[in-house]
Amino acid sequence: MITAKVAEETVPSPLSGKKYAVKVFFEAGVQFEPHDAVLLFHRWIQERVFENTIDVVNYAHVHQGPKVMLIRHHDYFAYDDRDGRPGLLYVQRRPHEGPFEDRLREALDTTLRAAQRLESEGVRFATGQLEFGIYDRLFAPNTFDSFARVEHRLRQQLSELFKDDGLSLEHASDPGRPFTVSIHGSQKESWRALG
Amino acid sequence: MMSWKEQLEGKIEPELQREIEIFALQIELRGQDKVEEKLFAETRLRKGVYGQRYDNGVRHDGNDVQSLGYEEKLSKGPNTVWDAPGMQRIKLPYGGLNAEQLDVLAELAEEYSDQIVHVTTRQDVQLHFVHLEDTPDIMRRLGSVGITTQEACGNSVRNVTACPLAGVCRSEVFDVTPYASAVARFLLGHPDAQAFGRKFKISLSGCADHACGLANMHDIGLIAKTKDGRRGFEMYVGGGLGAVPRQAKRFRDFLPVEELLPISQAICRVFAKHGEKRLRGRARMKFLIEQLGLARFDELVLEERAKLREDPRWRTLLEGAEQVQEVVLSAPETKLVALGKPDGPPKQWRDTNVYAQKQQGFSTITVCLPLGDLTSDQLRGLAQTARQFGIEQIRTTVEQNIVLRHVPNAKLDGLFAALDRIGLAQPGAGTIVDITSCPGTDTCKLGIASSRGLAAELRGQLAQKNVSLDQAVKDLRIKISGCFNSCGQHHVADIGFYGVTRKRGRHQVPFFQVVLGGKWRENAGALGLAIGAVPSRRIPETLELIIDRYVEGRESNETFQQFVERTGRANIRAWLDDLSVVPPYETSPELFSDWGDPREYSMSDHGVGECAGAVVPAAEFGLQASEREVFEAQVLLDEATPGEAAKRAYEAMLTAAKSLVEMEVEDIAQEPEVIAEAFKTRFFDTKLFFDPFAKGKFAQYFFNAHQHRDVLTNAEGARQRVEEAQLFIEAAHACYDRISQGGAS
Helix, strand or coil: CHHHHHHHHHCCCHHHCCCEEEEEEECCCCCCCHHHHHHHHHHHHHCCCCCCEEEEEECCCCCCCEEEEEEECCEEEEEECHHHCCEEEEEECCCCCCCHHHHHHHHHHHHHHHHHHHHHCCCCEEEEEEEEEECCCCCCCCCHHHHHHHHHHHHHHHHHHHCCCCCEEEEECCCCCCEEEEEECCCCCCHHHHC | CCCHHHHCCCCCCHHHHHHHHHHHHHHHHHHCCCCCHHHHHHHHHCCCEECCCCCCCEEECCCCEEECCCCCCCEEECCEECCCCEEEEECCHHHEECHHHHHHHHHHHHHHCCCEEEECCCCCEEEEEECHHHHHHHHHHHHCCCCCCCCCCCCCECCCEECCCCCCCCCCCCCCHHHHHHHHHHHCCCHHHCCCCCCECEEEECCCCCCCCCHHHCCEEEEEEEECCEEEEEEEECCECCCCCECCEEEEEEEEHHHHHHHHHHHHHHHHHHCCCCCHHHCCHHHHHHHHCHHHHHHHHHHHHHHCCCCCHHHHCCCCHHHCCCCCCCCCCCCCCCCCCCCCCCHHHHHHHEEECCCCCEEEEEECCHHHEEEHHHHHHHHHHHHHCCCCCEEECCCCCEEEEEEEHHHHHHHHHHHHHCCCCCCCCCCCCCCEECCHHHCCCCCCCCHHHHHHHHHHHHHHHHHHCCHHHHCCCEEEECCCCCCCCHHHCCEEEEEEEEEECCEEEEEEEEEECCECHHHHCECCEEEEEEEHHHHHHHHHHHHHHHHHHCCCCCCHHHHHHHHCHHHHHHHHHHHHCCCCCCCCHHHHEECCEEEECCCCCCCCCCCCCCCCCHHHHHHHHHHHHHHHHHHHHHCCCHHHHHHHHHHHHHHHHHHHHHHHCCCCCCCHHHHHHHHHHHHHCCCCCCECCCECHHHHHHHHHHHCCCCCCCHHHHHHHHHHHHHHHHHHHHHHHHHHCCCCC
């Protein structure tokens, strides 16, 4: 036990990373294009759907990435099609403090709130999968070691949140990219079903 | 607590590291209201930390002005909320980058910005939506791979630009890269380049005929030349775009390379001494030259040159310049292979994006970046491609693209495929689809119309019909600025646009002024003239009309400039008459919003620019530095290092004394003995430093510290030294205030 404690203290945990990201994917064939996201995000600002919004940024011209963003003070939502897989990406730009479990829950809650709002606008999601990322290389380099140190607590927390014991976690191992874990579970009717 | 500061210890060049730590401390001090607003604003601008649209805390959402709910704290500049995210400009002398640096830029964009890196029209790159508190870490991470943001904005020598083909160009006289590097390094933080009233831009070009260096639109433009076998430059001064564009004037027919740094230094001194400081709109060097006349300006430069003490860096920075050879990691191939085969690069890409280098068997590839943007994934992909293909040198261009140099011809197929995989194999480099645009209303506080929105729209429309366009049209350049300040360089395009606004009833309408006849070639050889303004939404049809008339009406081999000249601006203006009429809002509401932005257009988001920042006298920077040093002394005291604390406290006093002395004596030597003596004779003996109550007491603290500066001090002595330093610096501030108000007694 003593050895483990020393190791934990001297090697910072990836879970101490301060900026999380979550991506949920659109259902195949969904009719929701970057241009629609521009209009929608502007409307969300007008209607004050989310707090602390600043602006909508249109990068529809870039190849496979965050094409349209709703920028908020500490974070942003993006219509993102990295690797050709369109979905809603949530990224924290500023450090968030607190225990890992609280921060993970906060990141998921914020993402799913936006996803649920999109569902109410008619956008359908593939609800059996999501990606979790830590955009903080100081604490969480994208290595297998990071994954090994995160996996147990991440699985535990996600299983509880999604009431799903059969989750599979897969480390996205591209070392250049931020630390990312791909999570697969049972398909839900919608993100709104999670309440 | 792990930090980037600890993580990168020893990996950053010490001087740069110290600059970054000083800036981090200044942020802290400003947060405690211990640094004046305007001083802090100029300080951060000189670190490339720039304001961004909506940083005044409000935004028009199309219906109403919304408060953005930023936390109420101090400001970080006039009308700039501390808590608002801003832009970080990153300086890349001559646009030079390597794979490792691309990787770091990708990481920074992901962790602090919005995953997008934007290449500017001056070979810099920018990150947006960055928080002030994150900037020191960004600088540390950049510093660890040899990049600085120092003097990227503010009243300073901005990024030194150069032709991206320098070293590989078939028509260059010689490779200007080492000279661009020397100028950038020499003037970075140079004392003679700190007291400008406005920014200062330098560019180098390898030849006179091609556009690349744009020498004619810079404060100093240098074109490579040889004379009797010696290297030198044809030197131009006083060019600039902005609201009042001026072409540069030839200043030296041949400036030998040995004189490059001293004459540049002398010009900086003239600009610092004689340039306008109060009226920002008249403060660029082009106005000084206009006011003095070139002959008088020349006299002043020669006077300053004569005063300069020999600086060994004039020579050492240029050592080996003539022998510079870019590292080539791949073996050359003399045969251009397989470009036309079905699965190889398309002909269109080969025609526009591949440049045969003067080094036989190698090519330079232009990677077209729509609107100058690329994602973190693309940056990493580009870095990986560069490594895979042995490409050592990557450069950004003033046309907001990237070039990959020294690609063996035999590897072009593979390179094309690799670029295509990351979405970076678009053809059309240097053609009408390759549109340059400033940030405009997307992120710039001064933006009037959506230059990027328009650029994206035109690019999309032109790309669709590019193949069928007449060759004379394909070769035209389009450049777009969001306002008259010309960051999109609209004056030097064949067809330029800049944002303006018009009113129709109660509503505002985004317009673009059409500028025709500028010349990109010959180093920005001619400036275009405004023809008339058209609603933003009608610019695509305006463009179509102009190019159709050009194709129909041009005489054989007539250039666009010649066509415009022959047709006459009045006639061309008449073409635009119908297009410029705005129907009522009720019948054409689409004209009342801008490209890529569905909000009803409003000018209420238009703010105050930070392009220059406030003019802060050098003495104020010096006194600020002394305050920071005495604060550091205090920290050292708390850390129980009394010897270091006393030493730093003395240095703080010396800095304050030097700041005052430099108000009276230019070029004071840096030796403490000289500074102390000058302070004594000019401020103590004259009683200029005396205040009505303490008289010369605080000056005695400085003399005492100076006299005993090498004596070891215990904790008590160090504490006393720190306290005395504090009092001396306060007295120096008071003395400065008396002098600046003209009330010295």
